[in-house]
Amino acid sequence: MGKIAFEQNQHPKQKPDQSKLGFGKHFTDHMFIMDYTDGKGWHDARIVPYAPIALEPSSMVFHYGQAVFEGLKAYKTSDNEILLFRPDKNMERLNKSNDRLSIPAIDEEFMIEAIKELVRVDADWIPVEEGTSLYIRPFIIATEPFLGVHASHNYMFIVILSPVGAYYAEGIQPVKINVESHYVRAVRGGMGSAKTAGNYAASLRAQVEAQESGYSQVLWLDGIEKKYIEEVGSMNVFFKVNGEVLTPELNGSILDGVTRNSIIALLKSWNVPVVERRVSIEELFEAHANGTLEEAFGTGTAAVISPIGELNWDDKNIVINEGNIGELSQRLYDTVTGIQRGTLADTLGWTVKVEK
Incomplete structure (x- = not known):
């Protein structure tokens, strides 16, 4: 997998008001994509503009549910440093989910580096107000166009980013x-x-x-x-x-x-x-x-x-x-x-x- 290709978004979006972010409503300018092909393995790691993805209606994820995901966050400190919280545990668990659904394993260290690179690219999207963060959603879907129950031979691994507000807008309430x-x-x-x-x-x-x-x-x-x-x-x-x-x-x-x-x-x-x-x-x-x-x-x-x-x-x-x-x-x-x-x-x- 090695190098990650990069395509700059030429039409960046206007960033949302940090006081009105909500949760999971806004998405940054770029996303990470990597493909899997049976016999070739994971390949073509790239960061590209956030955009719709094209899938055939017969893609197996729509019919047999081979889909796994993770959720973690990036934070900006008062010194303007960017921190991730235990990404190794998320990637370890993603591979456990992959194993249960017969999805090929990922290189955990490579994916942590890929997430770091994506966060660096869209670092300006990380909100700094109290209780806010940048939510990171890695996910894998089965993309082989085939109607028949077996593990897919093709997959896409995608990571998208979403600036989010405090989960509880009015503080933690039981x-x-x-x-x-x-x-x-x-x-x-x-x-x-x-x-x-x-x-x-x-x-x-x-x-x-x-x-x-x-x-x-x-x-x-x-x-x-x-x-x-x-x-x-x-x-x-x-x-x-x-x-x-x-x-x-x-x-x-x-x-x-x-x-x-x-x-x-x-x-x-x-x-x-x-x-x-x-x-x-x-x-x-x-x-x-x-x-x-x-x-x-x-x-x-x-x-x-x-x-x-x-x-x-x-x-x-x-x-x-x-x-x-x-x-x-x-x-x-x-x-x-x-x-x-x-x-x-x-x-x-x-x-x-x-x-x-």
Whole structure:
């Protein structure tokens, strides 16, 4: 793969107002593309103007769902340096998703360098206002024009960039969550541990119904017994019970989140007890009843920390920490975002500098 070709965008777009970015609405002037051809491997790495892509209607991604993606961010520090947060973990996980969907592996080190180069090209798009960042979306799609169920022989790897605002425009507010007892997101042996488009499509119906009932998101239970907690929306989930932090263990149907991994590492470095194990919904409601359920929060790239203020399960409703963000949740949010933006010391070696 080696060298990355570059084509300058001759018609750059007007940059959006940083105070009105929203999330995932605006896209920069350039994108990275690399092709895969069976027998040739990954080739023709290039940075080109952001533009529509041409695919045949018979491209296999449209019919058999071979599509994986990642999400990470770039930040500008007060010294105008550009930092990425743990891109090695994203590329490692992308290859795990590739393996599950029979997509050829990528060279992880090369792709980190390619992302750095793309971010350098569009560095002027990185917003600097509080809570903003440049969202990076790498994804791979099957492009072979063929109707028949087998792994594609051709793929495109694309990276696009999007300047985004704070995930919560009015600060972090605990959200109301409905415990989903009917629909299933994923099962062990399926694709729950891969970051693939189909998992998110499977979650939409339950999310729509939850929002129609006044809830922000869904707490997913396991797909077999409908008893054990898995994820909240598209995020990993944590509970502080009697001074100990619990999170569902990775069981083959739960995504190995980069933020999840970071939160566990931080808690251990602070000597806060953290345990990865099966957590039942009954156990959680019992902990609330006896006064030991102290905090609950989701973790993910977009929001970092999303506090849970209420849970509804089988028409039983509980309020956690009086509907307020917990002290530990706030500390975790402040620490991760501080490391990401370079305002706190990165003692764990997570940030990667993008040299100018």
